Amino acid sequence: MSLSSVDVIRIPTSGPGDTSGLIKLIETGRIDPKSILAILGKTEGNGGVNDFTREYSTVALAGVLASRLGISTEEVEHRIAFVMSGGTEGVLSPHITVFTRTPLPASQARRTEGKRLSIGIAHTREFRPEELGRRAQIAETAAAVRKAMTEAAISDVADVHFVQVKCPLLTSERVDAAEARGAGTVTKSSYASMGYSRGASALGVALALGELAAEPREEDVLRRWDLFSAVASSSAGIELMHNVVVVMGNSVSSSSDLVIGHAVMKDAIDAAAVRAALGSVGLRADGTSNAAIGERIVNIFAKAEAAPDGLVRGLRHTMLNDTDISSTRHARAAVGGLVAGLAGTTAVYVSGGAEHQGPAGGGPVAVIARA
Template identity: 70%
Template sequence: MRTTSVDVVRIATKGPGDVSGLLGLIEQGKIDPKSIVAILGKTEGNGGVNDFTREYAVSALSAALAPFIDLPPHRVEQRIAFVMSGGTEGVLSPHITVFTRDSAANRVSPDISEKRLSIGMAHTRDFLPEEIGRSVQIRETARAVAAAMAEAAIVDPQDVHFVQIKCPLLTSDRVEAAAARGNKTVTNSAYGSMAYSRGASALGVAVALGEIEGEIDDEHVLRRFDLFSSVASTSAGIELMHNVVIVLGNSTSSAAPFEIGHAVMRDAIDSTAVIKALKSVGLHIEDGSGPPMASRQLVNIFAKAEASPNGSIRGSRHIMLEDTDISSTRHARAAVGGLISGLSGTGAVYVSGGAEHQGPPGGGPVAAIARLSTK
């Protein structure tokens, strides 16, 4: 007997404050707003410290959904997990992906052994500025991942295929607040703190899923890049002080007509890994020049992008780390976004920059969700 059912809908947006597509589907009865549990989005900001399109998008969505779930807008985030990733460089197209979940107690699967898409959410406590990017964030994230897995009824870590986390960053005010208490933050750079927070959060995922053995401490963050998670995707933002954790995987408790799978890109041009991720959910590419061809339908692809830290990709030098006009994360999102869009046939894919401890250096996880055939 299946206990839950998950639905996934990708909606194009005309701007970070555009909620018309979501409201339209709600009015048509295609989305029950009370069943929404998470919304992941790509906004057209710069993806940096001052990218307020993320906060703008969350505020707009919260205000739009508040009347439907009988909550004031400022409390909607306690009910729905929002993760907005800034930066839609190149061919990437702004959009949101809405996840809903409801009871499926009366539904019986023809094959109870089949695992289907399941989702679980959890939040860490708020972090002090001096805890960001350090072992405290690693430990608390690991606990939250375990809690989200339990909510999703995922027992085997191998059934977890993507863990999306929104994590905090440091600002000058937060650094000063720590100093006033006699504490020192991991860095004084707001931009640099994004990498520390992403990295510590990713290591927390690796610890929770048993991808890393032994003790992990402060000294491992942004130093031991051989330590990583193959399914973590972390995105830092100014709009929160805790971690929002969303676990996506497959479970026998789910009656959802969707399946998720993943692969790990070894670098920014690893088309083989993208194709492997698509094939893991029954999506096939005939000649590599067009969209997937199968009886299943692609819902979305989620991936991390990072400029290779050694300055080269398969022996060829790149300048992403040396460009003082455009940050390396923006270069990487554009490159990986173009690759994935070309293979999937759409630019409306979720590609997030900054892959510290998220896949091997210069690479990152790539996950695909497909709707199963209803034949």
């Protein structure tokens, strides 16, 4: 069995194009560019169709790494999984999280006990516009999840605690291109397409991990809210036309000093679930030691969603009816404040739009911490 050392470094950013923190850690030897497997980031855009901070951040980071790896930016983006999530409403702090993996010599004895953090990445093929939100995206995502699990040396689905997917969305040009070929898209709305793409991707994760009793149908996307993954997190963006999959879990093949655990929020104010996620990695949020918790946490990843029935525990909310601010921005701010308060840090990764990612109105929350 080959061993690897996995590390996760969280770096604050002053803007979507800020690469200074990454450069400093590379120059001081803290990060070896060759070991970088994935970079997840929170950027201060609107998180919508026209949020170009995601692409801006990806291009900036890829440019820095291309010059140090001696390859093109296109090759960097294929080699490294970039997942930029727009929207840092409320107290959320912009940052990037860098995941590295270094193979260990076969002769090196394992120094840790139990299973430790391991990650794997995979890319689907390019999708045609008419395939978004449909069977092809579900199936291809499921295949990519299985491939990433193999790369991470995770054989038991119970050891998978978070699956981050970056998926595409539809633009008017992409819709027109499909119609020119006589193919209809799942929707003509760019904004609505984000939900379809996120939802189909999440169902693909659920399919791969055996979380569904039967293979989901196309008509289940954004309709069967009882079908979901407890560990999926999908983020849609304009900057790609394929899915990028990052599987995070624990494996005996990893000698990392990090572990990951998760829980599932039933709604946007489910503090008990956040505490349970912290508890899954040996942390206790009792309201008195949150600063110490913040020091041990490497990062928290959570999904946020406005309950589709317009209620939170029987009381009406207005997130779905606000013309000025989209519901995903409301949800990110609400869940971000809850998670930050319990975790003792505002540099947490909270992504909006949790279609089929946890129960309707809720979502998964995962914690990476030092063991």
